[in-house]
Amino acid sequence: MNTPYVLIAYYSRHGSIETMAKHIARGVSKVSGIEARIRQIPNISTTTEQTETEIPESGHPYIELNDLSDCAGLVIGSPSYFGSMAAPVKHLIDQSSTLWMSGQLCNKPAGAFTSASSMHGGHEMTIQSIMTPLLHHGMVWLGLPYKNKSLITTMSGGTPYGASHLAKSTGESKLTTEEQLLCEAQGERIAQFSLKLL
Numbered sequence: 042m043n044t045p046y047v048l049i050a051y052y053s054r055h056g057s058i059e060t061m062a063k064h065i066a067r068g069v070s071k072v073s074g075i076e077a078r079i080r081q082i083p084n085i086s087t088t089t090e091q092t093e094t095e096i097p098e099s100g101h102p103y104i105e106l107n108d109l110s111d112c113a114g115l116v117i118g119s120p121s122y123f124g125s126m127a128a129p130v131k132h133l134i135d136q137s138s139t140l141w142m143s144g145q146l147c148n149k150p151a152g153a154f155t156s157a158s159s160m161h162g163g164h165e166m167t168i169q170s171i172m173t174p175l176l177h178h179g180m181v182w183l184g185l186p187y188k189n190k191s192l193i194t195t196m197s198g199g200t201p202y203g204a205s206h207l208a209k210s211t212g213e214s215k216l217t218t219e220e221q222l223l224c225e226a227q228g229e230r231i232a233q234f235s236l237k238l239l
């Protein structure tokens with residue numbers, strides 16, 4: 042049998058979300074018997090066609106629908122764009138109707154993470170915007186419990202709904218220690234539940 046995996050699917054234009062994805066994968070790797078699969082979501086054009094080449098010039102491979110259908114758990118990362126998920130992430134989700142019809146994501150654990158330039162610029166709302174369609178898929182939503190002390194001590198990103206990063210107006214992609222710990226905790230928790238729900 043193939044090793045089950047938590048799919049970490051992300052879209053990142055300037056690198057913050059990509060950095061977070063790697064920390065979430067580190068959390069997944071703390072759990073034995075399951076692995077992390079990181080895939081990036083390609084950009085889209087104004088005609089909503091995929092504009093990128095098949096192989097990305099840098100970073101993780103582009104996501105395919107099979108990555109989604111076969112995952113044991115799912116974490117989606119998106120920058121906060123106007124307090125909501127970025128269009129390429131919504132575009133990917135809108136391509137997943139066949140999985141909705143076959144129920145392939147049903148009962149699998151899911152979570153989301155985000156990065157935003159301002160403290161009150163929509164961290165929670167962006168995560169929530171990703172939660173809605175995943176609940177339509179019948180996924181089991183997992184947040185971040187307050188037993189993670191970093192949720193209380195953080196002076197930047199971090200929400201009980203999912204990990205977040207405060208990139209500030211400079212677009213800083215380096216995470217604070219608390220943000221890193223929360224990404225790892227989220228990855229570890231999703232991995233644990235993915236195994237339980239297999």
Ligand SMILES: Cc1cc2nc3c(=O)[nH]c(=O)nc-3n(C[C@H](O)[C@H](O)[C@H](O)COP(=O)(O)O)c2cc1C
Binds near residue numbers: 120156
């Ligand atoms: C179109 C657009 C809309 C944005 N909207 C918001 C927003 O509503 N709130 C916010 O705090 N930051 C907003 N930002 C900033 C990004 O969320 C932030 O720079 C994020 O860290 C980018 O992630 P990345 O480095 O992975 O691309 C916006 C940026 C763009 C390009």
